[in-house]
Amino acid sequence: xxxxxxxxxxxGKHVVISAGGTxxxxxxxxxxxNRSSGKQGYALARxxxxxxxxxxxxxxxxxxxxxxxxxxxxxxxxxxxxxxVLKAAAxxxxxxxxxxxxxxxxxxxxxxxxxxxxxxxxxxxxxxRNPDILAEISAxxxxxxxxVVGFAAETDDVLANGREKLRRKGCDLLVVNEVGERKTFGxxxxxxxxxxxxxGETPVPYGPKEALADTVWDLVxxxxx
Ligand code: CTP
Ligand code: CA
Numbered sequence: 001x002x003x004x005x006x007x008x009x010x011x012g013k014h015v016v017i018s019a020g021g022t023x024x025x026x027x028x029x030x031x032x033x034n035r036s037s038g039k040q041g042y043a044l045a046r047x048x049x050x051x052x053x054x055x056x057x058x059x060x061x062x063x064x065x066x067x068x069x070x071x072x073x074x075x076x077x078x079x080x081x082x083x084x085v086l087k088a089a090a091x092x093x094x095x096x097x098x099x100x101x102x103x104x105x106x107x108x109x110x111x112x113x114x115x116x117x118x119x120x121x122x123x124x125x126x127x128x129r130n131p132d133i134l135a136e137i138s139a140x141x142x143x144x145x146x147x148v149v150g151f152a153a154e155t156d157d158v159l160a161n162g163r164e165k166l167r168r169k170g171c172d173l174l175v176v177n178e179v180g181e182r183k184t185f186g187x188x189x190x191x192x193x194x195x196x197x198x199x200g201e202t203p204v205p206y207g208p209k210e211a212l213a214d215t216v217w218d219l220v221x222x223x224x225x
Contacts, residue, residue: 011053016092021061
């Protein structure tokens with residue numbers, strides 16, 4: 001697509017995007033969280049609106065204003081995110097999981113603030129696994145042509161880890177970022193490789209998160225049922 005020219009190639013399509021990072025509460029004042037800013041998910045929402053889609057954005061803890069033209073659902077925890085994604089995915093043509101979902105949550109929630117006591121070591125925090133939303137929606141597609149996209153931040157052998165994760169999750173596309181230094185967290189820009197289940201590999205050079213978002217839609221469109 002030429003710069004500034006947007007084809008409505010998602011017109012009539014419903015796309016669901018998760019953005020941000022879940023927070024898993026320990027007590028009324030504390031949580032386990034992560035450093036996902038939500039910027040990539042919001043870029044996906046803006047570009048999808050520009051390309052004519054009906055957009056449901058499921059947002060976890062970003063603090064950003066709702067993007068114009070999108071239906072926004074606000075959630076806090078992974079369990080809430082799962083519920084909102086499954087509900088919206090029921091009639092979605094594509095689901096893009098850009099949110100950072102906490103792998104674990106505290107086993108129990110203290111309804112009162114956890115207090116320290118003189119001379120006492122802190123109690124360990126027991127964790128339990130959160131549901132894997134991407135694996136679940138990939139396994140149980142709402143429709144035959146529904147396209148499912150995941151994101152992964154990797155270190156070390158980034159591509160090998162990405163390929164393995166794509167297989168394990170069962171999604172159609174996996175956007176793989178290398179984490180480190182200036183890369184990814186909170187920045188306006190991103191560099192990635194988009195891996196496809198059919199073997200495709202699309203490198204996306206370092207640039208605005210909007211450009212990566214448009215590349216994701218370019219790869220989603222031909223796969224839509
Ligand atoms: N994801 C998800 N539910 C989870 C964990 C992750 O839906 N409980 C999604 C994320 O939104 C992302 C993709 O899965 O699109 C990959 O997340 P990642 O954390 O890289 O995958 P994990 O399977 O948790 O692998 P790791 O052990 O490397 O964290
Ligand atoms: Ca994880």
